[in-house]
Amino acid sequence: MKFLATIISSTLLISFIYFSLSAPVMAANSEDINHLLQDNLCVSFLWQQCDLSGADFRETNLENANLAGANLTGVNFLGADLNGADLSGANLTGANLEKANLYRANINRANLTNTNLIRTRLLEADLTLANLSNANLTDANLLEARLWGASLVGANLSNASLHGTNLEYANLANTNLTGADFHGFYFRGYKQETNLSNANLEGAVITNTDLGGVILRGTIMPDGSIND
Secondary structure (H helix, E strand, O other): OHHHHHHHHHHHHHHHHHHHHHOOOOOOOHHHHHHHHHHOEOOOOOOOOOEOOOOEOOOOEOOOOEOOOOEOOOOEOOOOEOOOOEOOOOEOOOOEOOOOEOOOOEOOOOEOOOOEOOOOEOOOOEOOOOEOOOOEOOOOEOOOOEOOOOEOOOOEOOOOEOOOOEOOOOEOOOOEOOOOEOOOEEEOOEEEOOEOOOOEOOOOEOOOOEOOOOEOOOOEOOOOOEOO
């Protein structure tokens, strides 16, 4: 019996160690947090990535911050000011950017999979080739934002403002576009048309969505047909 108890105890110990080592852990690097808050930057190099994963920056002023290539998975940016920030190539998977200000931010090639972007201000932001698959962009403001070649597969863009947004070659398959506003943007006689040329809308939900005036050259429509 003593031998059997020893075997059971050893098995439980090994199992505990295994699951402890294999469980995913998100923990920001304290030095990286200090660099960001003191110097407004957290630079990533080929041999070292800025790690801010899981950090809490709600309501923080990070205007013009340099976070290019940073690990920002699960970061809380609720209501944060990221006006003009450089987030190019950053990993923002599962991050919370609700009500954040990303006016003219550089977010090209960033990974925003499953990111919360509800009511986020993305006016004139550069999201070229960004991955926004399954992101929640409900009520987001994307006025004149650039999403050329971006992936928005399964994203929620209901009631989003897409005035003058560039969505050329973007993949919006199975996207929820209910009530989204695609109308062209007019300012002092200048018109910036919403561009969906060569974009993929197959399977997208466009209930209560007016595509009138939108550029749809070569666009794959929700029913799978290709617009001339």
